[in-house]
Amino acid sequence: MADDDSRKLGKSITIKTVAEDAGVSVAAVSKVLRNAYGVSDVLRAKVQASMERLSYRPRAAARAMRGQTYTLGVLLPDLHNPFFSDIMGGANTALERTQYQALFGTGLSVSNQERGVVEAMIDRQMDGLLLIAPRLPLEEMLEIGRRVPSVVLGLHIGTDDAFDTVNNDDHMGGRLAVRHLIENGYRNIAFISLDLPRPVEFDNTFQRELGYRAEMVEHGLTRYVRVIPASQTSREIQITARHLLESRQRPEAVFCWTDGVAMEVLSVARELGLDVPRDLAVVGYDNTSYCDMAQNALTSIDQSGQVLGLQAIRLLIERVKGRRDAEHFVVTPRLVARNSTSPRKA
Amino acid sequence: MADDDSRKLGKSITIKTVAEDAGVSVAAVSKVLRNAYGVSDVLRAKVQASMERLSYRPRAAARAMRGQTYTLGVLLPDLHNPFFSDIMGGANTALERTQYQALFGTGLSVSNQERGVVEAMIDRQMDGLLLIAPRLPLEEMLEIGRRVPSVVLGLHIGTDDAFDTVNNDDHMGGRLAVRHLIENGYRNIAFISLDLPRPVEFDNTFQRELGYRAEMVEHGLTRYVRVIPASQTSREIQITARHLLESRQRPEAVFCWTDGVAMEVLSVARELGLDVPRDLAVVGYDNTSYCDMAQNALTSIDQSGQVLGLQAIRLLIERVKGRRDAEHFVVTPRLVARNSTSPRKA
DNA sequence: CGATATACGTAGAACGGTACACGAAAGCCG
DNA sequence: CGGCTTTCGTGTACCGTTCTACGTATATCG
Structure with a gap:
């Protein structure tokens, strides 16, 4: 009962709350959030103070409606191979200082499963996709790359601008x-x-x-x-x-x-x-x-794997931010x- | 350029498109989507046909604003231990016939990291959370359980209704x-x-x-x-x-x-x-x-692990659907x- | 000093769904 | 056959952001 109340009534702090608290408009807060152009230092400080005080967190879902979700999707073949752990280690390093968050799903190296996961990620408006050793038909991967910024790790496809690739030789x-x-x-x-x-x-x-x-x-x-x-x-x-x-x-x-x-x-x-x-x-x-x-x-x-993961995320973020031509990163194995x-x- | 166009202009098929195509109201389509009460078989068939034809996919982001996201978040300690692979195998089995999708993040068994991942998942309005062997302070886990339906796997906490637990003995x-x-x-x-x-x-x-x-x-x-x-x-x-x-x-x-x-x-x-x-x-x-x-x-x-993962998801879905009292599942090891x-x- | 450019801040319309409130039609009963 | 319930479908107010268009204040310049 008490739970119910707190979960429903507990008035969530939205951008509006912050705006009121800081005595500015909602738009101003949004600007600060996205560190967009046209915000004075004074205003920024005021807003940030309010956000801090209210411990405000923007809702990704609402953002997704118009803007970005700041979420990157990672498609892993499985959780069994410890090599993927290395890759994700590097990926996390690359993500540390950004405002992006990675979430992954497993495709079990089965086309159907992979397709399902990728679609789920697209439905959820992920800003970018990192596909690790996917087994999807080339055709489909190109289509995915055209729909959403993507990086493919583990396949030597250098013929198309649809996505970047990261590989070892x-x-x-x-x-x-x-x-x-x-x-x-x-x-x-x-x-x-x-x-x-x-x-x-x-x-x-x-x-x-x-x-x-x-x-x-x-x-x-x-x-x-x-x-x-x-x-x-x-x-x-x-x-x-x-x-x-x-x-x-x-x-x-x-x-x-x-x-x-x-x-x-x-x-x-x-x-x-x-x-x-x-x-x-x-x-x-x-x-x-x-x-x-x-x-x-x-x-x-x-x-x-560390380097591969790190580079993959670096490239992906570049792509999310607008780069259109493909880059292909290759590391030398030893x-x-x-x-x-x-x-x-x- | 062409990419840009296709990505932006390519008029996305929304619930509205489907409604027009099927010659019904938006609300009706929504009902079919959620298989809510008050839909005749005829109408359902009509709408489903249209959805099929247009290959419509509801946007999770928009749903999240008012309803559910049909996404469950899984917090994994790391990707290194193959045991988690077993757990996720079971979890995926349990998810197969549902409309829910699981996405995971890794917390590296570090409180700070785990907190970050959990918050990210809450920001993204996940319907429920499966926390696998989390290392967060009990206090915080209870708080999480109060905020969002949760199941904890790998900790023997039977004292609170905030979340379910799944364990072996x-x-x-x-x-x-x-x-x-x-x-x-x-x-x-x-x-x-x-x-x-x-x-x-x-x-x-x-x-x-x-x-x-x-x-x-x-x-x-x-x-x-x-x-x-x-x-x-x-x-x-x-x-x-x-x-x-x-x-x-x-x-x-x-x-x-x-x-x-x-x-x-x-x-x-x-x-x-x-x-x-x-x-x-x-x-x-x-x-x-x-x-x-x-x-x-x-x-x-x-x-x-298979059984643990499967039961955890089963319980989590029950919780998402409204169960409030805790259940504690224990499997006998051998x-x-x-x-x-x-x-x-x- | 007036005109123009620039910096700052605001209003408000999207975005794509959900779900409540409501009305119309159909079924049931005495 | 009138009143009551049930079934089915619709209209529409949200949800919490982003972002364009615009207004106002301030700085710059000939």
């Missing part, structure tokens, strides 16, 4: 992994990639594959090139890994498109009694925090060597 | 872990808990500690009771673990308040050349997906035994 990442393995004496190197319904050139895993292939070929290891697609689920990955490691032509090393897959490979290797790296070397991608644990000791390509790829004994 | 979880270890021949069992600025009784880690203590005492192992606080960061946890495992009185087993800590313990143990479980048994909490990997093979308490706690050889 996946092609180089693929090369780095292979080069490192070769330097450490491995030659029969397989690549586990993501099994996409329809592989596309701009996909980051595909770029990694290209890098892998290129480096293998350049070192005259064409005969060892082997790309194994694996789906997303833990179970499927295990089956694929087991199949690979039990086969007669077990590779000397496996390069996995992402750490999660590499961890599963380590797990299967151990179950089969294989010693890493003596019987099998493993390289992952993303250099997530688990790589560093002794039981994994997983060599991985670091693409610096390999972090650990025990899973120690030099091979002849 | 952490006390029992603590007992289960200890009992299992004792059954398998371990007696000197330490507990690594979370180092909170000020420990509170309703905290889930504290409940686990109580369960640990109770079970130890009941088995006459009072002299082995040892609770070691560790902070959140990976580095700090490693230092704590190393200190513990290198000490003269190294325990036979360690029960960790969460899997992440247990993984670090496994890592340190390996670095120190200790064999798990021969030299050290380890039990975690949450039964996250990594537990199952052979290199971890971590025994853990499963609190069924232990999943793996290699890290194999029976001890005498």
Whole structure:
């Protein structure tokens, strides 16, 4: 009962309350809020004092009707991969000193889900969208970019002005992994990639594959090139890994498109009694925090999620503020060597 | 330029457009939208057809001004712990058939951050809030619960009607872990808990500690009771673990308040050349997906994040729809035994 | 010193829905 | 068949901001 009252009657402090308290017009307060042109220092001070005193907070919903919501939407594939945690860390850093707030939703790497989340975000008038490794058809992403300022992270699409992109150089990442393995004496190197319904050139895993292939070929290891697609689920990955490691032509090393897959490979290797790296070397991608644990000791390509997230938000805010031409940010990956790829004994 | 036009001029389809198209009043369309009382089947069909044809989508911002936003806010501590992924999985299941949409923000388990996120969500008129293991002062959480329908997940607060709670029985979880270890021949069992600025009784880690203590005492192992606080960061946890495992009185087993800590313990143990479980048994909490990997093979308490997430959303929606008295849902945890706690050889 | 530019502040119409109050029509009953 | 209830649909006053258009006071300049 008391609750009810306080929630309903408790006269919410609106811009009007502030205006009255400060003895100015509603419009003036709005101007201060948006720090728009035409406000004297005196007036600003007066208004800010009132806002402070009343602990006024503008309602995003009302703002959305005419202006901005100061909210950015982030579409994440899932909450499972700790790499996204790094990205969001960087993103939050970039947001700290701004008045924007990020809210996210997960799309589970399923087109339908992703579409739903994106639409929900557009319905809620988000000022901008950060799409992380979306699996939507290119067509749709361009459409989204045309409707609302957007940045895409994790796809190499440089052909259109509809949105900015932020990436690491996946092609180089693929090369780095292979080069490192070769330097450490491995030659029969397989690549586990993501099994996409329809592989596309701009996909980051595909770029990694290209890098892998290129480096293998350049070192005259064409005969060892082997790309194994694996789906997303833990179970499927295990089956694929087991199949690979039990086969007669077990590779000397496996390069996995992402750490999660590499961890599963380590797990299967151990179950089969294989010693890493003596019987099998493993390289992952993303250099997530688990790589560093002794039981994994997983060599991985670091693409610096922090930087990616930070740049993505920076670009997005620029776009929200009016930039129309696309920018494409690329960070250089680097390999972090650990025990899973120690030099091979002849 | 063309973009600009399409984004601004592209006459947005509003409720008015639909009303005209269907040849009814705006109010009627609104009623259909909210499936409110007083709409004939004929009218509903007509309106729905028009909405379909125009692919109309109501604007959440406008709705928020007077009605609901159909948006639920979820406050997550971070994106790093895969356990939250389970929770959100359940939450999404519960949301599937509703018209509500969940958006989340991360609070990083820091009061200031959490406060910011919660306020942002309130500013954006979220219909309800799901707070996952928040670290805000009780006072503030009650205040939040009074302002907006809320459910708290992961804190044992049953004393107030301000919000519902969803939990596993952490006390029992603590007992289960200890009992299992004792059954398998371990007696000197330490507990690594979370180092909170000020420990509170309703905290889930504290409940686990109580369960640990109770079970130890009941088995006459009072002299082995040892609770070691560790902070959140990976580095700090490693230092704590190393200190513990290198000490003269190294325990036979360690029960960790969460899997992440247990993984670090496994890592340190390996670095120190200790064999798990021969030299050290380890039990975690949450039964996250990594537990199952052979290199971890971590025994853990499963609190069924899926169920927790699902129930939390279910309760939250009930609350949004008007329930005023608190409900407290508790799930029974169960232990999943793996290699890290194999029976001890005498 | 008068004209003009500039700075400051205000009034009030949007924005796209919701939901209350109300009226008309239809159904029911004695 | 008149009065009463129920059902269905409409008109319209909001909700809390933004922002354009405009008025007024003050500074600038020839």
